Amino acid sequence: MTGLLVDTSGRAATRRRGSGLTAAIRRSRKAQVGLVILLVFCIVAVVPGLFTSVRHPNALQFTPRLGPSGEHWLGTTSLGQDIWAQLVYGTRQSLVIAVVAGLFATVLSVLVGVTAAYLGGLPDDVLSMITSVFLVIPTFPLIIIFATYAGKSTLIVVLIVLVVTGWSYGANQMRAQMLSLRNREFLESARVRGERRTYIIFAEALPTMTSLIVAIFLGAALYSLLTAAGLQFIGLGDPDSSSWGTMLYWSESQSALQTGMPLWSIAPGLCVALLGVSFALINYAFDEISNPALRPVRRRHVKRARVRNT
């Protein structure tokens, strides 16, 4: 889940409002590609019915082990389910997990990070200590243990696990960022103006960190997506649910790869990857936005030799 690593070196430097972002997105091809992918998945998640005639993707209603055909674009599983349909219906849960878990994790990161940095002193020590502890404890073993014993891993359990284990990275960044902003003149002036702390934090400081917060969200979403898929893949999800991870779990347990049904595990994995990529692309674009130095440079071929010294 190192996809989480987002570069923030440039972010500290920029003070940018949300509006600037949209403008910048329009300029970044990466961001556009990412957004398009994301959009497509969102549509599929909202109205899966549009993309397949199958209504009960998990029902065993077809001949098992059919190859791809006009009937079943990706063939059927060894249990007689339409793989394409499962893929379509699986989108929703995977997306929800990523977004919701990502969202909550981000909120937590922002709260902890900003508070720590802004209050400073003991609260800061305590909070950042907690943060780093959560950061370095190898979470996945914990997740396995937790998810295993939490009995049936409902969506909720998975979400909780993801949020609890996913917030620390962002909190760390928020704190660092906030610290760097703390003594910026515009905050100073706000302080001089005698604004309330909360006002300063939310009205003055946070907006300047939009790009970082977005990045943290994308990072957390990516982490949630991948981790959830991993959990479901090793059977700690709910085998009845329709999600890509669950599909992977079934295909693996039915040895799809070995029994000549590779599509069964290629397709859902590919979707996870695509969604992940869309997050990563958007995130990367944000790096470029908040840190202009990163933008691709159009090399201009100037033949120095032709500049004659007349």
Add this chain to the structure above:
Amino acid sequence: MSSEPEFEIRDLDVAYTASDGPLLEVRDLRVEYATAGGLVRAVDGVDMKVHKGEFVAVVGESGCGKSTLLFAIARLLSPSAVITGGSVAFRGQNLVTMTDKELNALRWRDYSVVMQSAMNALNPVTTIGAQFKDSIEAHAKWSVAQTAQRCVEVMKLVGIDPIHLNSYPHQLSGGMRQRAMIAMALLFTPDLVIMDEPTSGLDVVAQRLLMVQIKELQQKLGFAVIFVTHDMSLVSHFSDQLLVMYAGQVVEIGPTRAVFDSPSHPYSRGLLDAFPSIRGPRVELTGIAGSPPDLSNPPDGCRFHPRCAFAMAACFTEPPPLYRVGPALSRCHLNAHEPAELPGVPREHPGIAETMRT
């Protein structure tokens, strides 16, 4: 002056080459940035001369292209900026057409650079001494002893305890860092030291002290200085020539005193008004409303006319040339009575300009 034999030899040959013509001659220099918004011409046909031992000040608001000009001259532009025309003749050799290899032969030995805010200009993870040493090693094969000795010398020169050679940048005060930078720039006592607002970030008193010191060193070692600042008052007592830049162009150039006493360009006047007294608190440019134009599409006619109190019809359409005003040159229609003839400086180089864009 150093007791090193090398220096005497070098100084001789410098004296020799310098005897014919200026030390540095910039001709119609053009620099463009490739930005998302398109091409920005940050330096647009600048001409200037620097003679041996001369102190030339370049002033202007931030964003008027003076730093770019500086880096263009020193060939230190960042990738997105490109020299699209003109020449920079240093002791007769055109720096613009030089390869990095050829440049590295001149750099630091013959001309060095002092940047603003030494905190950023010094490598934070190595000691001052180390940074001195690598500059020496890059250009000379000295024994360890010689190297060490030279480092100590220059530190003494700028009045810092050589002990600080072992210090890291973050361990020095702002003033000391700037001095250290200058010390580093003098390692080879070059003919030309290019200074980009070296005093910025220091309080007014420290600024004065540093200026005085620079001036002393210059007189003592005889190197020429190009000194960029946005604070006109700072250089008034130190520079021989004053070059006022606006929107990537030279708007006024002439002997410092002359320009100060009777600034012939409204912009120069504005700059002067901006600094009523040297010790007084820095205030916004009361003299001139508004801010420099967006260089991606500069105004037609005189680039200053949108902010100019004296703008007249011609200013809106007719880009003014440089007019001679007494000892100075001014790019303003107000001075239209006598056109300038700065010998050997063509107004335009369409031919070159063409080739630049291919």
Add this chain to the structure above:
Amino acid sequence: MRYVVRRLGFFALTLWVALTLNFFIPRFMPGNPLDALRARTHDRLSPAALEQMLTSYGFKPHQNIFVQYLEYLRNMFTGHWGISIGATLGEPVSTIVWQALPWTLGLVGVTTVLAFLLGSLIGVVAAWRRGGRLDSVLPPVFVVTSALPYFWVGLMLILVFSVWTHGWLPSDFNYDPDLLPEFSLGFIENVLKHAVLPAATILIASIGAWILTMRNNMITTLAEDYVRMGRAKGLSNSRIMTDYAARNAMLPNLSGFAMSLGFVITGSILVEYVFNYPGLGYQLYNAVQNTDYPLMQALFMLFTVAVLVALLVCDFAIAWLDPRVRATGSR
């Protein structure tokens, strides 16, 4: 000094939190080793006998949990990790650990560090050749790879290099089961062959992030005045790239590396799982599935310690590279 104390305190705290969580979570969740064993023996063996057996193996459910906890903490540190009471009933935990450790270190450890160093190097070069061919191709590619799920990359590699090519490369185990461990060329070759796919998986899935972050740090650093100063001083490119740019750009990457180790372990567990690679990750997974408290505890502690040690190494590296840290101890 204060810095060192803080760090040590932090390490101690982290370890304690980890160990505590690891002790209580399983115990406050349903199920216990006896039930697990009963299920595994499908109730045909007398529960009494089985409980007896677990007890002889050191399972004391009736003891006060707090006493158990203290004992557990002591045992963790004194290395008395007890005996497996899971699927490997009766096998000393230390044996299992020592059998698995080298494989995990050799595969996950080496590959992770390799990925980091290689990635950073590529990142440096890409940034240095800004706008060059390398730099225009790399970022998009690695944005993609950095978003791939480890286990899926593994599956795909298996599909391509093992299934479709009829076992061209082995897709599981650390070496062929019918071989006996020995210091022979054949054996080592076999081990390497088995490591290719899992290693490739970790490399592919993790290197992208390092390349990107390093490239970005590097680019930001290249815009710094001191790099321009290096050029002004007429230093050689290699000198500027290493001493001026890379060395500074490396710092944030190092801390990033330290921060992300937890995630790296996550990936590696899945990789061991996918490739049935009998390392710590695989063992931990089984331990959890079999309510094997002793094994679970030892392994989890090891993982935490591993991360902390790595963190410590990164700290040292950073302190070594960055005088500001050495001085103030805070970055």
Add this chain to the structure above:
Amino acid sequence: MRRTKTIAAAVVSLSLLAAACTSATKKATSSSAANNPSGSVSTQPGSTAKASHKQGGTVTIVNVQGQTWSCQFNPFNPAVYAESLGFVYEPLVFVNLLNNAAETPMLASSYTWGPDKKSITFTIRDGVKWSDGQPFSADDVAFTFNLMKRVPATDLYSLWTGAGLQTVTATGNKVLLSFAKPAQPYFWYFADQVGIVPQHIWTTAAVAAHPDTWADANPVGTGPFKVSPCGPNNIQYVANPNYWQAGKPYIQKIVYPGYLDNGPGNRDLASGKGQWGSQFIPNIKQFYLSKSPDNHTWSPPVTNVEIFPNLDPSHPQTSKLAVRQAISMAIDRNKVSQIGEDGQQPPANQTGIILPTFNMYYDASAVAAAGYDKPNVDKAKSLMASAGYSPSNPLKLTIITITGYTDWDASLAVIKQNLASIGIDLTVQDLAQQTFNSRLYTGDFDLAYYGEPTSGPSPYYELRQILYSKNTAPIGKSASTNYERYINPAVDALFDQYPSADSATQVSLIKQIGQAMLNDVPIIPTTESVDWFQYNTKDIAGWPTPADPYAQPAAFNFPDAGQVLLHLYSKSAQ
């Protein structure tokens, strides 16, 4: 039984499960201890192996462990005894479940029941040596049984506590076991399941201190093979030169890799790298059989997989007979078998009698009369209606099962559909093994899907576990095996008569119990779990087949594996 790697334990349980079934059906007609006081038996051990063969050859066993080998062989350690019993340690008598109870005398050349089957005397075989050369004697046998008394942890079948074993004494070459009550049902436990260990080793200080936890890394037994060497990835057995059956084993070497997952194991089977398979292969036709004409499979059924309805009054719906009957009638067991179990596990029947294995106990007419011979949706609907439910007003039920038992998940998907049609809205709840167990044991469920694993020489063993009221417990308490909480004195009585009854009576008793299953529907069998077995005949011959089922075929059956190994021989070596 788990098809996925996801729980190693499940694989172990797989072996234990089948191990539980390695015992013979005694037919009244066969020469059985029951009506033949002077014990059985064909004097030629391994009776079915007619010709003798030259020695040589290697067999590779593919039987997923999900764990690396711990290289312990303590026959009392349930995690490892499947690798030592039959290979290294041998029982007194081998009883064959699959071949009309043929008994093969092993370490006991014969036995005699005492009056009321309250005691039994084994005559110990002469000329048997331990693999370390020491002579084997009746004392070793007595020692082994008395060890179980001294160290309760080793009394895995609670012979001393449950079966009422009171004394075990050796005199000369005879060993006498005396019990407090008729012990015939326990015969296969103490004669077939217990491996005899060498006194001279198990009395050494180190071992005597903790015989239950002793690793026994280099087991010394009387069996046909010795361990040499064992590593985490592989156990290698070599023929025991001192083996008491002259000229045997024919196979000289066994390679037993510790497969962590079905995938690689199945691949090795398909490629012929492994010849003896004992695990599920999905899509076996395409994946295994089609790969070579030498690949064969034969997986005989052994026990039931069933739905446990909670009969406790606290669960009004499932304790309602009509509902249970409706469920049993609605389920299309063939489809469950086909889709859920890939057709590799046959459908079960409501009597809970495993077919064809226990054919003689099965009363087809009774089943037909009760209307359970085929799915009957209409009848089921009317039953549901009588209970007040209909597809429009469905009964909501939740069934718990174990995460990762993907075949069960699939089976339940079918059952869910079946039940939907009669107005039961079934929710499948996958639980982690641990959670599932505790909820099953304590009766915290409406319906539970589970494979009751324990079998025995007759349906008596499995049915008794499920139905005998002494095996249950109040809700909240842990029930040993009667999870559905079935309490029926009449049925208890039938079970109580069984031990002392003669074979004919035993058959009728079982039939009556089967009838009770039809009447009360205490549990709802769906499929019959089998003994996974695939074998490759390219070089190795002598495999058990439907025609010659001389032992249970899967490698995880002990001591049957030993029997198979005594029959196998290498064609190339001949």
